Amino acid sequence: MRVILHAGTPKTGSTALQMYLRANDDALAAAGIWMPAFAPGTTRHQQLVAALRSPQPDAFAHAFAQLVDARPASAQTDFLSAEGVYLHWFDAPASAHASFARALARVGAEMELWVCLREPRTFAESLYAQNLRNPVADPLHARDASLDAMLDEPRFREQLDYARFVRDMDALLGAERVRLFRYDREIVAHVARALGLADGLGDAHASVLPSLRSAGIEVQRVLNRYPLTGDARAAAVQLAADLDAALGDASPPFCASEAAAMRIERLFGSGWLSLQPRLDAAPR
Numbered sequence: 001m002r003v004i005l006h007a008g009t010p011k012t013g014s015t016a017l018q019m020y021l022r023a024n025d026d027a028l029a030a031a032g033i034w035m036p037a038f039a040p041g042t043t044r045h046q047q048l049v050a051a052l053r054s055p056q057p058d059a060f061a062h063a064f065a066q067l068v069d070a071r072p073a074s075a076q077t078d079f080l081s082a083e084g085v086y087l088h089w090f091d092a093p094a095s096a097h098a099s100f101a102r103a104l105a106r107v108g109a110e111m112e113l114w115v116c117l118r119e120p121r122t123f124a125e126s127l128y129a130q131n132l133r134n135p136v137a138d139p140l141h142a143r144d145a146s147l148d149a150m151l152d153e154p155r156f157r158e159q160l161d162y163a164r165f166v167r168d169m170d171a172l173l174g175a176e177r178v179r180l181f182r183y184d185r186e187i188v189a190h191v192a193r194a195l196g197l198a199d200g201l202g203d204a205h206a207s208v209l210p211s212l213r214s215a216g217i218e219v220q221r222v223l224n225r226y227p228l229t230g231d232a233r234a235a236a237v238q239l240a241a242d243l244d245a246a247l248g249d250a251s252p253p254f255c256a257s258e259a260a261a262m263r264i265e266r267l268f269g270s271g272w273l274s275l276q277p278r279l280d281a282a283p284r
Contacts (some may be wrong), residue, residue: 002076002110003068005048006191007169008083009162011126011211012116013187018043018081020188024197031196034075036067049084057095064103079195086115089165090158101172111177113169114191117162117279118183120268121261124151124160125254129211131156132220133237136229144221148260160264163271175278182279194280215251216244 008014021028021035022043028035039046051063064080071078092100104111117123128150134141140156150156158164169178181190212220220240228236244251256264 006081008086014083032076060099
Protein backbone atom coordinates (compact mmCIF):
# COMPACT_ATOMS: atom_id res chain seq x y z
CA MET A 1 0.00 0.00 0.00
CA ARG A 2 1.34 3.41 -0.99
CA VAL A 3 -0.07 6.75 0.20
CA ILE A 4 0.90 10.01 -1.52
CA LEU A 5 -0.01 13.35 0.00
CA HIS A 6 0.32 16.22 -2.49
CA ALA A 7 0.71 19.13 -0.10
CA GLY A 8 0.92 22.06 -2.51
CA THR A 9 2.27 24.61 -2.74
CA PRO A 10 -0.44 27.10 -3.72
CA LYS A 11 -0.03 28.78 -7.11
CA THR A 12 1.68 25.77 -8.68
CA GLY A 13 -1.18 24.33 -10.72
CA SER A 14 -2.76 22.40 -7.85
CA THR A 15 -6.35 23.05 -8.97
CA ALA A 16 -5.54 22.06 -12.56
CA LEU A 17 -3.94 18.84 -11.28
CA GLN A 18 -6.87 18.02 -9.02
CA MET A 19 -9.40 18.60 -11.80
CA TYR A 20 -7.36 16.56 -14.29
CA LEU A 21 -7.10 13.58 -11.94
CA ARG A 22 -10.79 13.77 -10.99
CA ALA A 23 -11.72 13.79 -14.68
CA ASN A 24 -9.70 10.60 -15.13
CA ASP A 25 -11.08 8.53 -12.25
CA ASP A 26 -11.49 5.45 -14.46
CA ALA A 27 -7.88 5.66 -15.66
CA LEU A 28 -6.72 6.10 -12.07
CA ALA A 29 -8.64 3.02 -11.01
CA ALA A 30 -7.16 1.00 -13.87
CA ALA A 31 -3.69 2.02 -12.67
CA GLY A 32 -4.53 0.98 -9.09
CA ILE A 33 -4.71 4.59 -7.88
CA TRP A 34 -7.55 5.78 -5.69
CA MET A 35 -8.30 9.44 -5.00
CA PRO A 36 -11.00 9.83 -2.34
CA ALA A 37 -13.94 12.15 -2.90
CA PHE A 38 -13.13 15.80 -2.41
CA ALA A 39 -14.58 17.80 0.45
CA PRO A 40 -18.04 19.13 -0.54
CA GLY A 41 -17.89 22.28 -2.63
CA THR A 42 -14.14 22.03 -3.26
CA THR A 43 -11.72 20.49 -5.75
CA ARG A 44 -9.38 19.18 -3.04
CA HIS A 45 -9.25 17.22 0.21
CA GLN A 46 -9.92 20.37 2.18
CA GLN A 47 -10.89 18.38 5.27
CA LEU A 48 -7.17 17.81 5.85
CA VAL A 49 -6.55 21.56 5.94
CA ALA A 50 -9.47 22.17 8.30
CA ALA A 51 -8.14 19.42 10.55
CA LEU A 52 -4.61 20.83 10.48
CA ARG A 53 -5.95 24.18 11.69
CA SER A 54 -8.20 22.63 14.33
CA PRO A 55 -7.41 23.00 18.05
CA GLN A 56 -8.58 19.41 18.57
CA PRO A 57 -5.39 17.41 19.24
CA ASP A 58 -6.18 14.42 17.00
CA ALA A 59 -8.16 16.15 14.28
CA PHE A 60 -5.62 15.63 11.49
CA ALA A 61 -4.93 11.99 12.32
CA HIS A 62 -8.69 11.33 12.34
CA ALA A 63 -9.35 13.10 9.02
CA PHE A 64 -6.38 11.38 7.39
CA ALA A 65 -7.48 7.95 8.63
CA GLN A 66 -11.03 8.49 7.35
CA LEU A 67 -9.70 9.12 3.84
CA VAL A 68 -7.10 6.36 3.76
CA ASP A 69 -9.22 3.69 5.42
CA ALA A 70 -12.01 4.13 2.85
CA ARG A 71 -9.81 2.87 0.00
CA PRO A 72 -11.24 0.04 -2.15
CA ALA A 73 -9.53 -3.34 -1.97
CA SER A 74 -8.36 -2.98 -5.58
CA ALA A 75 -6.26 0.14 -4.91
CA GLN A 76 -2.51 0.02 -4.46
CA THR A 77 -1.99 3.79 -4.16
CA ASP A 78 -3.97 6.49 -2.36
CA PHE A 79 -3.51 10.01 -3.71
CA LEU A 80 -4.56 12.88 -1.45
CA SER A 81 -4.24 16.51 -2.51
CA ALA A 82 -4.63 19.72 -0.50
CA GLU A 83 -2.29 22.65 -1.13
CA GLY A 84 -3.42 24.26 2.12
CA VAL A 85 -1.39 21.67 4.01
CA TYR A 86 1.70 23.62 2.96
CA LEU A 87 0.13 27.03 3.39
CA HIS A 88 -1.19 26.44 6.91
CA TRP A 89 1.62 24.27 8.22
CA PHE A 90 3.27 27.40 9.55
CA ASP A 91 0.33 28.66 11.61
CA ALA A 92 -1.04 25.28 12.71
CA PRO A 93 -0.94 24.60 16.47
CA ALA A 94 1.79 22.32 17.83
CA SER A 95 -0.85 19.70 18.61
CA ALA A 96 -1.73 19.60 14.90
CA HIS A 97 1.90 19.00 13.95
CA ALA A 98 1.97 16.10 16.39
CA SER A 99 -1.28 14.72 14.97
CA PHE A 100 0.14 15.07 11.44
CA ALA A 101 3.20 13.08 12.50
CA ARG A 102 1.03 10.34 14.02
CA ALA A 103 -1.09 10.13 10.89
CA LEU A 104 1.92 9.72 8.62
CA ALA A 105 3.67 7.29 10.98
CA ARG A 106 0.56 5.11 10.91
CA VAL A 107 1.08 4.57 7.18
CA GLY A 108 4.78 3.95 7.72
CA ALA A 109 7.33 3.31 5.02
CA GLU A 110 4.78 3.52 2.21
CA MET A 111 4.04 7.21 2.90
CA GLU A 112 5.25 9.86 0.44
CA LEU A 113 4.83 13.62 0.47
CA TRP A 114 4.93 15.50 -2.86
CA VAL A 115 5.42 19.25 -3.09
CA CYS A 116 5.58 21.50 -6.16
CA LEU A 117 7.84 24.53 -5.86
CA ARG A 118 8.43 27.59 -8.02
CA GLU A 119 11.10 30.27 -7.97
CA PRO A 120 10.59 32.37 -4.80
CA ARG A 121 10.02 35.78 -6.42
CA THR A 122 7.31 34.54 -8.79
CA PHE A 123 5.78 32.51 -5.96
CA ALA A 124 5.63 35.62 -3.77
CA GLU A 125 4.06 37.63 -6.60
CA SER A 126 1.42 34.98 -7.30
CA LEU A 127 0.60 34.33 -3.64
CA TYR A 128 0.31 38.06 -3.02
CA ALA A 129 -2.08 38.44 -5.96
CA GLN A 130 -4.17 35.51 -4.73
CA ASN A 131 -4.33 36.93 -1.22
CA LEU A 132 -5.78 40.16 -2.63
CA ARG A 133 -8.63 38.13 -4.15
CA ASN A 134 -9.28 35.73 -1.26
CA PRO A 135 -12.17 36.07 1.22
CA VAL A 136 -11.89 38.53 4.07
CA ALA A 137 -11.72 35.84 6.78
CA ASP A 138 -7.89 35.79 6.96
CA PRO A 139 -5.98 38.96 8.02
CA LEU A 140 -3.61 38.48 5.06
CA HIS A 141 -6.49 38.52 2.58
CA ALA A 142 -8.48 41.24 0.82
CA ARG A 143 -6.15 44.07 1.73
CA ASP A 144 -5.17 47.26 -0.05
CA ALA A 145 -1.44 46.69 0.43
CA SER A 146 1.60 46.47 -1.80
CA LEU A 147 3.80 43.39 -2.03
CA ASP A 148 6.50 45.41 -0.25
CA ALA A 149 4.12 45.99 2.66
CA MET A 150 3.04 42.35 2.73
CA LEU A 151 6.67 41.30 3.13
CA ASP A 152 6.59 43.10 6.48
CA GLU A 153 3.99 40.56 7.67
CA PRO A 154 5.63 37.62 9.51
CA ARG A 155 2.92 35.16 8.42
CA PHE A 156 3.33 36.08 4.76
CA ARG A 157 7.09 35.60 5.00
CA GLU A 158 6.55 32.22 6.68
CA GLN A 159 4.41 31.09 3.77
CA LEU A 160 7.33 31.75 1.41
CA ASP A 161 9.78 29.64 3.43
CA TYR A 162 10.15 26.46 1.35
CA ALA A 163 13.32 25.36 3.11
CA ARG A 164 11.71 25.35 6.55
CA PHE A 165 8.77 23.28 5.35
CA VAL A 166 11.01 20.77 3.60
CA ARG A 167 13.22 20.46 6.70
CA ASP A 168 10.13 19.71 8.81
CA MET A 169 8.88 17.09 6.34
CA ASP A 170 12.34 15.51 6.03
CA ALA A 171 12.43 15.18 9.82
CA LEU A 172 9.01 13.51 9.89
CA LEU A 173 9.36 11.21 6.89
CA GLY A 174 12.97 11.07 5.82
CA ALA A 175 14.23 13.00 2.81
CA GLU A 176 13.91 9.95 0.55
CA ARG A 177 10.12 10.10 0.95
CA VAL A 178 9.73 13.83 0.29
CA ARG A 179 9.58 14.46 -3.46
CA LEU A 180 9.99 17.98 -4.78
CA PHE A 181 8.71 18.97 -8.24
CA ARG A 182 9.87 22.02 -10.13
CA TYR A 183 6.87 24.06 -11.26
CA ASP A 184 6.39 24.98 -14.88
CA ARG A 185 3.38 25.35 -17.18
CA GLU A 186 3.25 21.57 -17.70
CA ILE A 187 3.28 20.64 -14.03
CA VAL A 188 0.06 18.61 -14.43
CA ALA A 189 1.70 16.39 -17.03
CA HIS A 190 4.84 16.04 -14.88
CA VAL A 191 2.91 14.84 -11.84
CA ALA A 192 0.63 12.59 -13.93
CA ARG A 193 3.68 10.84 -15.38
CA ALA A 194 5.20 10.51 -11.92
CA LEU A 195 2.02 8.66 -10.94
CA GLY A 196 2.56 6.31 -13.88
CA LEU A 197 -0.35 7.64 -15.92
CA ALA A 198 0.12 7.50 -19.67
CA ASP A 199 -0.08 10.64 -21.76
CA GLY A 200 -3.34 10.91 -23.62
CA LEU A 201 -5.68 10.44 -20.65
CA GLY A 202 -7.57 13.60 -21.35
CA ASP A 203 -5.58 16.83 -21.26
CA ALA A 204 -2.57 16.25 -19.02
CA HIS A 205 -1.26 19.63 -20.15
CA ALA A 206 -4.21 21.50 -18.65
CA SER A 207 -3.71 25.22 -18.25
CA VAL A 208 -2.94 26.48 -14.80
CA LEU A 209 -4.96 29.45 -13.61
CA PRO A 210 -3.24 32.75 -14.46
CA SER A 211 -2.45 35.31 -11.80
CA LEU A 212 -3.74 38.86 -12.02
CA ARG A 213 -1.65 41.22 -14.12
CA SER A 214 -0.76 44.77 -13.08
CA ALA A 215 -4.15 46.30 -13.98
CA GLY A 216 -6.06 43.56 -12.16
CA ILE A 217 -3.89 44.08 -9.08
CA GLU A 218 -4.60 47.82 -9.09
CA VAL A 219 -8.36 47.33 -9.49
CA GLN A 220 -8.50 44.62 -6.83
CA ARG A 221 -6.68 46.82 -4.35
CA VAL A 222 -9.21 49.63 -4.93
CA LEU A 223 -12.10 47.19 -4.43
CA ASN A 224 -10.49 45.91 -1.23
CA ARG A 225 -10.93 49.37 0.31
CA TYR A 226 -14.65 48.72 0.59
CA PRO A 227 -16.23 46.46 3.26
CA LEU A 228 -17.72 43.94 0.84
CA THR A 229 -18.66 40.43 1.91
CA GLY A 230 -20.52 37.44 0.51
CA ASP A 231 -21.97 37.76 -2.98
CA ALA A 232 -20.94 41.40 -3.26
CA ARG A 233 -17.33 40.51 -2.53
CA ALA A 234 -17.41 37.60 -5.01
CA ALA A 235 -18.83 39.91 -7.69
CA ALA A 236 -16.11 42.48 -7.07
CA VAL A 237 -13.37 39.84 -7.34
CA GLN A 238 -14.88 38.61 -10.61
CA LEU A 239 -15.09 42.17 -11.92
CA ALA A 240 -11.35 42.68 -11.37
CA ALA A 241 -10.57 39.34 -13.02
CA ASP A 242 -12.81 40.11 -16.02
CA LEU A 243 -11.22 43.51 -16.53
CA ASP A 244 -7.75 41.99 -16.23
CA ALA A 245 -8.61 39.35 -18.84
CA ALA A 246 -10.17 41.93 -21.19
CA LEU A 247 -7.03 44.06 -21.11
CA GLY A 248 -4.81 41.05 -21.78
CA ASP A 249 -1.30 41.98 -22.88
CA ALA A 250 -2.14 45.69 -22.79
CA SER A 251 -1.56 45.32 -19.06
CA PRO A 252 1.98 44.20 -18.19
CA PRO A 253 2.51 41.23 -15.88
CA PHE A 254 2.70 42.12 -12.21
CA CYS A 255 6.29 42.20 -10.96
CA ALA A 256 7.79 42.81 -7.55
CA SER A 257 9.51 46.13 -7.07
CA GLU A 258 13.29 46.07 -7.14
CA ALA A 259 13.36 46.48 -3.36
CA ALA A 260 10.88 43.63 -2.82
CA ALA A 261 12.73 41.35 -5.25
CA MET A 262 16.01 42.00 -3.42
CA ARG A 263 14.36 41.32 -0.07
CA ILE A 264 12.88 38.01 -1.29
CA GLU A 265 16.28 36.96 -2.61
CA ARG A 266 17.95 37.88 0.67
CA LEU A 267 15.36 36.00 2.76
CA PHE A 268 14.77 32.91 0.63
CA GLY A 269 17.43 32.71 -2.06
CA SER A 270 19.83 30.46 -0.16
CA GLY A 271 17.04 28.09 0.91
CA TRP A 272 15.82 27.83 -2.70
CA LEU A 273 19.36 27.19 -3.90
CA SER A 274 19.81 24.40 -1.34
CA LEU A 275 16.76 22.57 -2.74
CA GLN A 276 17.86 22.64 -6.39
CA PRO A 277 19.48 19.16 -6.43
CA ARG A 278 16.21 17.65 -5.22
CA LEU A 279 13.83 19.33 -7.65
CA ASP A 280 12.28 16.76 -9.93
CA ALA A 281 10.72 17.89 -13.20
CA ALA A 282 9.67 14.29 -13.98
CA PRO A 283 10.74 12.66 -17.28
CA ARG A 284 9.62 14.58 -20.35
